[in-house]
Amino acid sequence: MTTDDLRYPVGKFTMPSEVSVAERKAHIEEIASAPSKLRQAVSGLGDAQLDTPYREGGWTVRQVVHHLPDSHVNAYVRFKLALTEVQPLIRTYEEALWAALPEATSAPVEMSLLLLESLHARWMTAARALSDASFRRTFRHPELGVVALDQQMAHYAWHCRHHIAHITSLRKRMNW
16 A cells, blocks of 8 residues: 555554464565665665655654664564563653664664664564464553554564655655
């Protein structure tokens, strides 16, 4: 699904109540392939392009690239907590403030591309080894309530598509 809304180029996320085994496998593969898709999305962009917001009032391409590992490190920790504790209460983070920090606004994107590649390799290696029952394990999110790992996988598959589409749709609009 695609939309003309620059904020949500693949549509808004809807939390599924149930996730089939086939859907789970697709989510895992989508998350696993996201680092290479992100690398391809920013391939050949110079600093001026990386410092272009994907929409009026939005983050720059550089900030989007740095945001993905910031967000996914938090997701990975939540995933591991849910596997090792009984419905742990996780904490949120101020993603807009993280995106405004100096390294998110000016550092080379290569460091975040490498971090995302390593992080996703580790995370998806763990996910592929889990039983069906493990994906029913949960954590408690302060804003979302109880979230099962299957639901988290669905959310982060969408999150990958969502932010990569911010970049690819900008490239298309700008003829880059």
